[in-house]
Amino acid sequence: MSHIDELRAGFLKFRDVSDPQERETFKELVDQGQKPRTLFVACCDSRVDPALITRSQPGELFVVRNIANLVPAYDGSEQLDEMAAALEFSVEHLDVENIVVMGHSRCAGVKALLTAVKNDTWSEGPLHNWLRIAETAAKDTVAQDSHLPEAEQLKACGKRALALSMQRLASYPSVQSKLKAQSLALHAWFFSMGRMQLEAYDPWSKAFQDIT
Numbered sequence: 001m002s003h004i005d006e007l008r009a010g011f012l013k014f015r016d017v018s019d020p021q022e023r024e025t026f027k028e029l030v031d032q033g034q035k036p037r038t039l040f041v042a043c044c045d046s047r048v049d050p051a052l053i054t055r056s057q058p059g060e061l062f063v064v065r066n067i068a069n070l071v072p073a074y075d076g077s078e079q080l081d082e083m084a085a086a087l088e089f090s091v092e093h094l095d096v097e098n099i100v101v102m103g104h105s106r107c108a109g110v111k112a113l114l115t116a117v118k119n120d121t122w123s124e125g126p127l128h129n130w131l132r133i134a135e136t137a138a139k140d141t142v143a144q145d146s147h148l149p150e151a152e153q154l155k156a157c158g159k160r161a162l163a164l165s166m167q168r169l170a171s172y173p174s175v176q177s178k179l180k181a182q183s184l185a186l187h188a189w190f191f192s193m194g195r196m197q198l199e200a201y202d203p204w205s206k207a208f209q210d211i212t
Ligand SMILES: [Zn+2]
Pocket: 043, 044, 045, 067, 068, 069, 104, 106, 107, 108, 109, 110
C-alpha cells in the first residue's frame, strides 16, 4: 500500500470514528468554530507532533510548525511573515491564553544551523536563510559549549534558540499589548525525545527546569 493510500485509509478511520462523544465534539467545533487556548510553535520534525505528545484534541491547539521551531524578530515591515500573521490571528482574534514554543533533542534543523556556524559553510538556499535567524544561539554554543559531546551541544543550541524566541515573541505588537494586560503567557519547552522528558524555561533564572 502506498503512503497516500495509508493516509486516505487513516482519514476514513477518523471520519468513521465509532465514539459518539468524539464525533459530537468535532461536530460542535465545526458548527461553533474553534476556540483554542494555546498557540503552539513546534518543529516540522515528524516525531514532535504537538497534539500527539500533549494528548490534545481537535480544537485545543492552534499550531505553527517550522524548521527548528524558530521565531523571527518582528521587523515592522510589510513583507510576508507567517509568524506575524499566525500571532495576529491567534492572539487578537482567537484570544489564546498561552504561547508555547517547543524545541526538541536530535533536531536536524538545529544540527544544520550549528554545523553551518562551526564550519562557516552557509548555502544560499532557503533552508540556511531560515536557520540564520538563530545564528547567535549557535555562535554562543560554539563559544561556550564546544567541549561537550555533540548531542549536548545540540541541546544547548536548541535551548538558546528557544530563549531567543521568547525575547522575539515579546517584540510583536499583538503579543506586547496582551502581555501588558496580563492576558497572555509565554512558555518555552524542550522535549528530550530519548528520555521522554519535558523541560520549561524559567526567564528569571534563564535556565530550563524539568516539569515532568
Ligand atoms: Zn527539529
